[in-house]
Amino acid sequence: MQKDASHVDIVGDEITLKTFSGGKKLNIKNLVKSFDIYESLDNYTIAADFYIAEGIELMNEFPLGGEETIELTIQTPTRKALTYKFFVESIQGLTTNDMSNLRQYKLRCVTKDYLKNSYMVMTRRYRDMLYHDALNEVITQDLGAEIPLITKESTKGKFDYACNMVRPFQVVNLIKERAVSAEGNKSSVFVFYQDYEGYHFQTIEKLITDRKPGASEKEFFYDTSNRNSPFEKVVNYRNILSYETTGQGSSIKKVVAGAMRNQFREFDIHRGSYWLMNEYNNLGDHTIFKKTDDSFDFNSAEYNSFTMAMPGVTRMAVKDGTRPEMEHNKNLHYQRPFHERITQYTVRIRTYGDTNMRVGDVIKVNFPEISGLTREPQQNKIFSENYIVTNLKHRCDQTRNNVFEHFLVMDIAKPNQYGKSLG
Numbered sequence: 001m002q003k004d005a006s007h008v009d010i011v012g013d014e015i016t017l018k019t020f021s022g023g024k025k026l027n028i029k030n031l032v033k034s035f036d037i038y039e040s041l042d043n044y045t046i047a048a049d050f051y052i053a054e055g056i057e058l059m060n061e062f063p064l065g066g067e068e069t070i071e072l073t074i075q076t077p078t079r080k081a082l083t084y085k086f087f088v089e090s091i092q093g094l095t096t097n098d099m100s101n102l103r104q105y106k107l108r109c110v111t112k113d114y115l116k117n118s119y120m121v122m123t124r125r126y127r128d129m130l131y132h133d134a135l136n137e138v139i140t141q142d143l144g145a146e147i148p149l150i151t152k153e154s155t156k157g158k159f160d161y162a163c164n165m166v167r168p169f170q171v172v173n174l175i176k177e178r179a180v181s182a183e184g185n186k187s188s189v190f191v192f193y194q195d196y197e198g199y200h201f202q203t204i205e206k207l208i209t210d211r212k213p214g215a216s217e218k219e220f221f222y223d224t225s226n227r228n229s230p231f232e233k234v235v236n237y238r239n240i241l242s243y244e245t246t247g248q249g250s251s252i253k254k255v256v257a258g259a260m261r262n263q264f265r266e267f268d269i270h271r272g273s274y275w276l277m278n279e280y281n282n283l284g285d286h287t288i289f290k291k292t293d294d295s296f297d298f299n300s301a302e303y304n305s306f307t308m309a310m311p312g313v314t315r316m317a318v319k320d321g322t323r324p325e326m327e328h329n330k331n332l333h334y335q336r337p338f339h340e341r342i343t344q345y346t347v348r349i350r351t352y353g354d355t356n357m358r359v360g361d362v363i364k365v366n367f368p369e370i371s372g373l374t375r376e377p378q379q380n381k382i383f384s385e386n387y388i389v390t391n392l393k394h395r396c397d398q399t400r401n402n403v404f405e406h407f408l409v410m411d412i413a414k415p416n417q418y419g420k421s422l423g
Helices: 112-119 131-142 168-178 204-217 251-256 282-288 301-307 328-342
Strands: 007-018 025-027 032-040 047-054 069-075 081-096 103-110 122-130 149-151 158-166 190-195 198-203 219-222 239-247 261-268 274-281 313-319 345-352 362-366 385-398 404-414
Touching: 032 190, 081 112, 112 168, 122 131, 122 168, 131 149, 131 168, 131 198, 158 168, 168 190, 198 204, 204 219, 204 328, 204 362, 204 385, 239 404, 251 301, 261 328, 274 282, 274 328, 282 301, 282 328, 313 328, 362 404
Parallel strands: 007 404, 149 198, 219 239, 219 362, 261 313
Antiparallel strands: 007 025, 007 069, 032 047, 032 385, 047 103, 069 081, 081 103, 122 158, 190 198, 239 345, 261 274, 345 404, 362 385, 385 404
16 A cells, blocks of 8 residues: 555554653553654754643543653654654643533653753862763763763863853753864854754764765755655655745844954953954855855855954953863854854755654755746755755644654755855
8 A cells, every 4th residue: 555755654553651650651642633743953852742632531540740751653664763752841731622521732741861950950070071071971970861972073172160050951051162173163063962863962064064965865846836746756755845934144133243254362361461363254264164065155255345344243252371271262253153154044844754854964955946837947046955954843643544644844054055156
């Protein structure tokens, strides 16, 4: 039997609700009307929402109080099976119909590590540790995570920091903000996030470098003619069902943020000495960042020159010369320009489900030009080609016979323009 492009298997036909101790469990697959699973480069853990409709007094008889766990495995046919284990953080939106025979609500879910982080408050010092080593200690020892840490990028400089009454993920935030890549990724915009493999720690530039070779295998098309080809054909399950541009950038915001030109100078608070000034100039320096395509800058050379007459940001960075070199001050002038670039052009696309997709992937997207009905639309040359997935949502909706349809909603971004110069 041929399956629709949106088909997804709930492996074992089970979505298992368990008490916190694990002593009692119940298959609630028939009660789940839809569920969303969220991955994001901005979130430290995966999250989920399960939408329940039931008339069996689950809350009273199970009972369900907002401290349970949910386990399930989903799989797009012929692709990876993804197993998730969630902690039910809260019950939201509780409503009952007029006849009092149906109750609906949402189970908001996080991971058990997120629960652990909520009650673990630490006071300690991390002394002379490489940033990625310090992160490993926070996750594996201080937090005692149930999820493995995957570190694919080495760092330079020392994390020497005294923490007072902070939670493990707050320390992660400190490390992420200060870490400097030892692999030549100038922006040093690090992300710490979770997918089905575990926790990841690396720069967005490293993600682009590692995942870009696989973009050609994850090519999406906007289906302008509503073709209905067989499931195994790429043009079907790689169809973009809808899309919207969520960010087009702001020329003035880039200038004010220092993304066109900025200056940073170090001041040693103990020795009273000034260090050489670091400066970013977009006209030439934008080429140092990793790109999703071999491509053009977002702005013309004339605009670059005009807005670089004066720096949009001039700041002093404090340095303590009596402590080990932390390195992060040396990359501050690169961070904001790259952050502005990666948010300049962002799009949200909706596609058929695919359990091989994960946040951080680089995908190839073909957007059509606007055209009349008398000719086939051509590819848009500026905003097509490669994007990095910054947010990903698995959306699964129950249909007839308790079968689920699976769709992806992905926020994608690109730090460069493709195909045509604005100059």
